[in-house]
Amino acid sequence: MRRQYPVAPRAFEELISEHLDSLYRTVLRLARGQVADAEDLLQDAVLRAFEHFSQLRDQGAGRSWLFAILVRTNLNRVRAASRRPEQLSADLTDGAFEEALAAWTPNFTPGEFLDRAESAERILKALDDLTPELRAAVVLTDIEGFSQREAAQLLEVPEGTVASRIFRGRRDLRQALTEDAPALRARRRR
Amino acid sequence: MNSECGSARRELWPDNGPRSVTPQVVEAQRHVAGCASCAEFFEEMRRLSDDVRRSASRTVAPLEVRDRLFKAISRARTQTGTRVRPNAALIGAGASAAILLLIFGIKAFSGGNPSAPRSLIPVMVEEHARALGEAGIRSSNPSEIAQWLNGRLSFAMQVPIFAEASLRGARVVEVEERRGALIEYGLGKDLVSYFVVAGYARVRTPSAPSLVETVWDGYHVVSWTEPGLLHAFVGNVSESKLRLLARKCIEQTASTMVAFSGP
Numbered sequence: 001m002r003r004q005y006p007v008a009p010r011a012f013e014e015l016i017s018e019h020l021d022s023l024y025r026t027v028l029r030l031a032r033g034q035v036a037d038a039e040d041l042l043q044d045a046v047l048r049a050f051e052h053f054s055q056l057r058d059q060g061a062g063r064s065w066l067f068a069i070l071v072r073t074n075l076n077r078v079r080a081a082s083r084r085p086e087q088l089s090a091d092l093t094d095g096a097f098e099e100a101l102a103a104w105t106p107n108f109t110p111g112e113f114l115d116r117a118e119s120a121e122r123i124l125k126a127l128d129d130l131t132p133e134l135r136a137a138v139v140l141t142d143i144e145g146f147s148q149r150e151a152a153q154l155l156e157v158p159e160g161t162v163a164s165r166i167f168r169g170r171r172d173l174r175q176a177l178t179e180d181a182p183a184l185r186a187r188r189r190r
Numbered sequence: 191m192n193s194e195c196g197s198a199r200r201e202l203w204p205d206n207g208p209r210s211v212t213p214q215v216v217e218a219q220r221h222v223a224g225c226a227s228c229a230e231f232f233e234e235m236r237r238l239s240d241d242v243r244r245s246a247s248r249t250v251a252p253l254e255v256r257d258r259l260f261k262a263i264s265r266a267r268t269q270t271g272t273r274v275r276p277n278a279a280l281i282g283a284g285a286s287a288a289i290l291l292l293i294f295g296i297k298a299f300s301g302g303n304p305s306a307p308r309s310l311i312p313v314m315v316e317e318h319a320r321a322l323g324e325a326g327i328r329s330s331n332p333s334e335i336a337q338w339l340n341g342r343l344s345f346a347m348q349v350p351i352f353a354e355a356s357l358r359g360a361r362v363v364e365v366e367e368r369r370g371a372l373i374e375y376g377l378g379k380d381l382v383s384y385f386v387v388a389g390y391a392r393v394r395t396p397s398a399p400s401l402v403e404t405v406w407d408g409y410h411v412v413s414w415t416e417p418g419l420l421h422a423f424v425g426n427v428s429e430s431k432l433r434l435l436a437r438k439c440i441e442q443t444a445s446t447m448v449a450f451s452g453p
Binding site for chain 1: 195196197199200203204227231235238239241242243244245246247248249250251255256258259260262263266267319320
């Protein structure tokens with residue numbers, strides 16, 4: 001008697017193997033660089049994906065499908081762990097968002113003043129300090145290359161909300177990175 | 191900066207997403223082209239985005255994370271396979287048949303070689319269920335694969351070739367703390383793994399290897415031994431296909447693989 005599988009043997013493992021690095025990269029940022037939390041989140045999400053793998057009709061959409069499960073799993077965790085110190089920030093209205101865009105004054109980016117390794121370390125630290133919803137929007141678009149529309153679908157929020165979160169995420173990143181701007185500029189002049 | 195800056199930036203934000211070309215978008219683009227502040231705004235946003243992407247791009251999943259994850263999937267696969275059977279009668283019959291087949295299969299397998307552990311088959315099935323990954327070689331060239339394997343094994347390895355199966359690659363596996371080779375073949379839409387593991391059947395083997403068939407977790411396993419080596423084909427294809435590959439393999443590799451040393 002042959003046992004029947006709900007999941008094609010190996011197909012799931014191949015899908016995970018193909019996207020494991022980007023999934024890991026994402027969970028590490030969603031978990032604010034905490035490796036143990038990131039690995040727990042990754043395993044939860046992957047096992048959930050395994051359970052529902054038969055629902056994936058289009059193998060070409062595997063990456064988005066995996067990320068949707070990952071983001072959903074993370075959201076559930078953040079909601080469940082309300083005792084965590086992380087604070088969710090309110091989204092901007094359209095008018096407030098436009099005002100914030102207009103108020104942006106050019107400054108500098110950290111890459112201009114720091115060497116690559118130092119810059120990477122500071123940026124990741126600043127990224128980890130963003131609120132969860134801003135961090136997720138920046139990670140999905142800037143790091144993983146999802147479009148605003150795709151990120152909105154993954155995060156289950158309107159596109160305009162994602163647009164404002166990306167902007168606010170980058171603004172907060174710049175704010176964090178420019179706190180010691182005078183020292184960085186002085187170093188560059190030397 | 192003037193009052194149009196906010197609406198123009200809003201219209202064209204974010205900078206990386208596809209957008210429809212509407213009259214508003216065209217107007218916003220015209221504004222940005224003539225507004226140094228807005229042009230600088232989008233340039234700075236692009237640089238920030240690049241910095242963030244560069245900072246995170248070097249992160250890759252460590253091998254131990256990969257390993258733990260695939261073991262968790264393997265455990266879940268077994269549990270899921272048990273849960274989805276169609277009805278109670280078939281569940282009972284199926285389970286009994288599988289257990290009997292497993293017992294007799296392993297018994298037959300270990301009859302000529304008492305040292306072969308009973309946990310061997312599940313380990314090979316689990317290894318088969320994992321993708322080649324970074325720890326292996328992806329190639330359809332048998333000489334290249336043999337050369338790669340021979341630098342990593344304690345026995346000389348020949349890579350069999352089959353008209354009906356395409357060579358995909360290989361990796362080194364650890365089975366019961368014994369090092370061996372897993373060679374992967376594509377058989378139509380299915381994958382088949384060919385294992386050669388050192389350290390088994392060191393005494394008294396028949397002159398003509400006899401094939402032993404087993405089923406584990408829905409995968410078929412056809413195995414045989416020769417002095418010092420265990421061979422097995424594992425896959426989710428019929429026993430007859432695996433048996434055919436095994437026979438061809440025995441013909442091709444007869445007396446060419448020699449174990450250098452025991453475990």
